[in-house]
Amino acid sequence: MDWRPTILSGGESRSDDQIMAAHEPKAAKRVSGPGLTGGDGEPLVIMELLQRLRVKDVMRDHDIISVVRTDTMHFAQNLMKRNHISGVPVLEGKRLFGIVSINDIILALEGGWIGDACQKHMATNLVVLEDDMPLAFAIKYFQNYTFGRFPVLDKNRDLVGIVSQRDVMRVLMRELTNELTKLEGRHAASPEVGPSSKSEAVRPYYSMRQFIVVRNDLSNAGKAANEIKKMLGEAGVEKKIIRRIAVAAYELEINVCIHSLGGTITFILEDRKATVIAKDKGPGIKDVEWALRDGTSTANEWIRSMGFGAGMGLSNSKRVADVFDIHSTVPTGTTVLCEFNLPEKA
Amino acid sequence: MKIADIVKTLEGTLVAGGDSDRTVGTVVANDLMSDVLLNDGDDILLLTSLASDQAIRTANIVGAMCVVVHNAKPLPQTMCQVADTLGIPLVSSPLPKYESCVRIHDFLKAEAAG
Numbered sequence: 001m002d003w004r005p006t007i008l009s010g011g012e013s014r015s016d017d018q019i020m021a022a023h024e025p026k027a028a029k030r031v032s033g034p035g036l037t038g039g040d041g042e043p044l045v046i047m048e049l050l051q052r053l054r055v056k057d058v059m060r061d062h063d064i065i066s067v068v069r070t071d072t073m074h075f076a077q078n079l080m081k082r083n084h085i086s087g088v089p090v091l092e093g094k095r096l097f098g099i100v101s102i103n104d105i106i107l108a109l110e111g112g113w114i115g116d117a118c119q120k121h122m123a124t125n126l127v128v129l130e131d132d133m134p135l136a137f138a139i140k141y142f143q144n145y146t147f148g149r150f151p152v153l154d155k156n157r158d159l160v161g162i163v164s165q166r167d168v169m170r171v172l173m174r175e176l177t178n179e180l181t182k183l184e185g186r187h188a189a190s191p192e193v194g195p196s197s198k199s200e201a202v203r204p205y206y207s208m209r210q211f212i213v214v215r216n217d218l219s220n221a222g223k224a225a226n227e228i229k230k231m232l233g234e235a236g237v238e239k240k241i242i243r244r245i246a247v248a249a250y251e252l253e254i255n256v257c258i259h260s261l262g263g264t265i266t267f268i269l270e271d272r273k274a275t276v277i278a279k280d281k282g283p284g285i286k287d288v289e290w291a292l293r294d295g296t297s298t299a300n301e302w303i304r305s306m307g308f309g310a311g312m313g314l315s316n317s318k319r320v321a322d323v324f325d326i327h328s329t330v331p332t333g334t335t336v337l338c339e340f341n342l343p344e345k346a
Numbered sequence: 347m348k349i350a351d352i353v354k355t356l357e358g359t360l361v362a363g364g365d366s367d368r369t370v371g372t373v374v375a376n377d378l379m380s381d382v383l384l385n386d387g388d389d390i391l392l393l394t395s396l397a398s399d400q401a402i403r404t405a406n407i408v409g410a411m412c413v414v415v416h417n418a419k420p421l422p423q424t425m426c427q428v429a430d431t432l433g434i435p436l437v438s439s440p441l442p443k444y445e446s447c448v449r450i451h452d453f454l455k456a457e458a459a460g
């Protein structure tokens with residue numbers, strides 16, 4: 001088991017963007033495929049789990065065994081041997097600089113540079129996961145690469161954990177068992193409950209869809225919001241609430257389309273709650289408070305000529321939502337969350 | 347005021363989305379989609395100069411009953427397709443938006459007066 005796609009030894013220190021660039025476009029496309037969204041209306045428990053669970057939910061974030069750049073390859077070798085692991089991250093504080101794998105050790109032994117500092121021979125072209133990616137991403141990575149584990153970085157590109165296939169399996173099994181128990185409980189209970197089992201037939205226990213929003217693709221912007229509206233209609237949600245949710249989804253979708261480099265709209269429908277999450281991959285908002293104000297906008301003439309850029313989008317979304325949350329980092333990206341309470345069905 | 351009344355009053359043509367039996371509840375004249383979304387009214391008649399798919403998608407979000415585009419602006423094929431798919435009556439009128447507003451206003455006033 002190796003840690004990385006190519007063997008690149010003796011790398012110079014690299015910028016963080018390079019690590020991220022190594023994987024992003026490919027993985028982002030894959031996950032949007034029909035297999036993971038569960039098709040129309042009938043999402044499978046496992047697919048929902050893979051979207052709901054995040055990488056951070058399965059990673060190990062304690063006892064990360066690591067070396068620093070000036071440690072020798074020999075030191076790394078001993079560390080790996082003692083702990084039965086096939087690779088160690090090279091860290092400075094929480095910053096990931098590279099990885100030394102068994103392969104690098106073998107090469108070092110053969111080449112006679114086992115006494116050199118790790119920074120001279122570590123791999124620097126790394127494939128990493130982000131801690132808040134859906135677990136579905138991680139599984140795709142394990143399928144697409146041969147590595148047994150991936151380093152996990154947070155928004156600040158700090159190393160926050162390690163994920164192995166075993167970690168994924170362990171948590172998945174646990175969550176699946178929980179879901180199954182819940183489902184069984186529901187089935188057992190429904191004959192006695194009577195009227196409430198009817199409402200459950202109308203509104204599924206919980207479903208989830210994810211939509212890819214492409215930068216500047218205005219001809220498709222609004223499709224996610226319309227799909228979400230349709231889903232809510234089919235689930236029998238009250239019209240006034242559907243409208244509020246659709247307004248937020250639409251504004252956020254348009255924002256991702258016209259202001260960002262692209263991203264996703266995720267919609268989660270639960271028994272008593274609907275959630276819209278817009279997440280993009282940059283460039284982030286410098287002054288969120290300013291952006292939230294009515295009428296503030298950086299939209300250009302082209303965008304305005306298409307009917308957008310009134311500067312009301314974020315404030316509109318905030319106004320209609322029961323819970324509103326926005327996080328933005330330059331240049332990493334923006335995440336906006338809108339939650340809506342759904343009344344108990346009569 | 348129904349679709350047929352709108353078409354007649356605005357000297358327009360129903361170009362897509364099909365006819366419907368709905369009645370005008372609220373009139374919104376606007377080219378800014380966020381403003382349209384901000385509106386709380388029901389059965390919105392949207393008077394706009396925006397000839398784009400987004401005008402229709404926005405109308406659908408707020409549950410509009412009809413969209414009118416003015417000045418005989420050419421309507422993109424895709425806009426008509428979206429209107430058909432979402433079932434939102436799309437009317438093309440040769441009138442300027444202001445003239446449209448005045449005529450609709452007069453019609454609704456006369457209607458209310460019986």
Ligand SMILES: Nc1ncnc2c1ncn2[C@@H]1O[C@H](COP(=O)(O)OP(=O)(O)O)[C@@H](O)[C@H]1O
Nearest residue numbers: 255259260291297298299309310311312313314
């Ligand atoms: N996803 C995003 N990525 C980057 N900037 C954004 C994003 N969403 C909003 N903004 C910034 O916030 C401003 C206000 O957004 P909004 O209230 O939706 O108004 P509008 O979209 O009409 O400009 C935008 O003009 C833009 O500068």
Ligand SMILES: [Mg+2]
Nearest residue numbers: 251255313314
């Ligand atoms: Mg906006």
